[in-house]
Amino acid sequence: MAALIDLTLDCTDAQLLAAFWRTALGYVDEPPPAPYRTREEWLAQFDLPEGEDADDGAWLCDPDGVGPRLCILKVPEPKTAKNRLHMDVRVPVDGGPAQRWARIEAEAERLVEAGGSVLEVFEGHHVVMADPEGNEFCVAAGPVRR
CATH class of the missing domain: 3.30.720 (Signal recognition particle alu RNA binding heterodimer, srp9/1)
Known part of the structure; x- marks a missing residue:
């Protein structure tokens, strides 16, 4: 059986990038894992570092379930070179x-x-x-x- 993949993009503004990739791919926000009703509720179980919140990440998925999940995560360092994977x-x-x-x-x-x-x-x-x-x-x- 083949493995599934997720793609993760590092960024400085997760919500800006999520809006772009929703438009580009026709993806939607991935629902939080059960039994949680919201991402914020799901994230509350983790001990997030001070200053980090739910808007520092976005999780998108193909509404048809065909394409890989896209995780968009805020990181402190800027992009400095060409992507090695695109x-x-x-x-x-x-x-x-x-x-x-x-x-x-x-x-x-x-x-x-x-x-x-x-x-x-x-x-x-x-x-x-x-x-x-x-x-x-x-x-x-x-x-x-x-």
Whole structure:
């Protein structure tokens, strides 16, 4: 049996990044583990360091249960170098090269409006972008989920 993975992003503003990635991926806030009703209630069982609170983290999940969970956690140090691992946001496309590229361009534009930025364009293939805190990711074409 294959292992499941979660992806974790370090950041300085977990709520800002969570809002961006909800938009980018169509993810939703993951409910707290049972029997807790809220994240704050769940976090209260831990001895959090002084100055840390529930807004220092966000947990997102694919509402269809297909994609990996995304954990977004505030850390004290800033991002200083290129990611060693990045995500590819694969937009569903059913069509030829022109349709694929138009869909990739439209998605990149939508993500710029959500707070991302374009770093490099590989015409006809993919767009390298950064989220609001500079974490790199690519927008490319993917299969249509059926």
